[in-house]
Amino acid sequence: MLSxxxxxxxxGALSAMASILVGAFVLLTLIEDNVLDRFDRGLIDRHSQLVVALNTTATNPVALSxxxxxxxxxxxxxxRYWQISNLDGETYTSGSMFDTTLKAPSSHSTDLTLRSMTGPEGxxxxxxxxxxxxxxxSTWDVSVAESLAxxxxxxxxxxRSLLLAxxxxxxxxxxxxxxQTTTILHPLDKLRRDVSKRWEQDEDLTTSDYPQEVAPLVDDINELLARNRDIIARARRQAADLAHALKTPTAILRNELTVLNAQNNNMEASLDALDRVDAQLGRSLARMRAANSGAAVSVRTDLSNSVDRFTRLFSSMAERDGKEMSTSCAPDLxxxxDQQDIEEVxxxxxxxxxxxxxxAISLTAITREDGVELLIEDDGPGIPEGREREALKSGGRLDSSKPGTxxxxxxxxxxxxxxxxxxxLEKSAALGGLAVRIFIPSKRRQSLAKAA
Incomplete structure (x- = not known):
């Protein structure tokens, strides 16, 4: 469908073309008629001159030249030619006629007659x-003629002049x-930009900023934006409430299983199953939260601040295990x-x-041309080449020697x-283990957002 x-x-182009063609046809017709009329008036003037000259030389037509x-x-x-003939059949012509004559009309009218015909040499x-x-x-047939060239x-x-004009x-x-089209559609372009900007800033559109014809649409968009914000807020609250409601029962169940395990009852399978339930619930709640925030609400998070907090936390954890963590983060990223989402990642x-x-592990955050890149590396065994896709599957574990879901x-x-x-997932060039490279674009990718 055309925009x-x-x-x-x-x-507009078709209308202008039609108007120009009609105007060109009418104007060309009028101008050509005017050119012919001017041509005929000059011919009539020369005819009158010939008649005046003949009136003074009628007795000696040879002197007419x-x-x-x-x-x-x-x-x-x-x-340019002239010719006169009397009733006796005597004909006198201009020197330009050489030895030819002009054909007289069949009716010898006493009224001036203008006509196109074939002259000397065709x-x-x-x-x-x-x-x-x-x-x-005396009676004379008087003719003057001029080439149509x-x-x-x-x-x-x-x-040619009209065509150029x-x-x-x-x-x-x-x-x-x-x-004109650009001017007329400018308010719609402005509306599109403002919708994106106000949506990000959680503000309504100002109706008075738009033409009267667009104002009802602006009011409808404001109402739609308000409804969407309300729906998203309710969905996020419900996800948070559900997470809180599930957290207490699973915590009680975990404590009970831990007690039983301490009493020499083998609860490892039950605890592992509970870990998987917690992980699946966490994933489902994360997807619910992301679906109602990721592409729908555009927020700005200070990544530098989050990286600093994780650096302090994991540096102490690494030091406790006799390991080392290094961090490199560009300022003001x-x-x-959403802050909760990126920190969970x-x-x-x-x-x-x-x-x-x-x-050792390392965390690097840098700015790219159209987004931000995060790189998390370690010096562990990594992932065998060709099995990266398997590792990305839900619950896919290539090695179960470490605890986890x-x-x-x-x-x-x-x-x-x-x-x-x-x-x-890549091989770390610096540490030799696994490298997880994340790219977060500075602008929304609609197709990916919808696919999520």
Missing amino acids: LRRRAMIG ERLYDPAYATPFSG EPVRSAFQQITLEDG ALAAERQQTR FVLVGLLGLAGAIL FIRM IGNLLDNALKWCND GLGLAIAIDLLQAYGADLN
């Missing part, structure tokens, strides 16, 4: 003919249509991701890195996908 902008531009001072009449086939000419009776009573050349020049008018009309990945490393990566991926972010 409104394209529809308006195409409609001396009375007409136009050099074209003396140049053979110059394109040349198209236009003729003015009239039968007149002089004061001495000059008229055709003038018409051609007129058409209308091309210019067409270009100006097209530019005007584009400018802000990302479009970093926490899960650092916990995995600390669990599997031999001596295998859902840490899955939870991180769910949260990141909700914001259009990417997570890739």
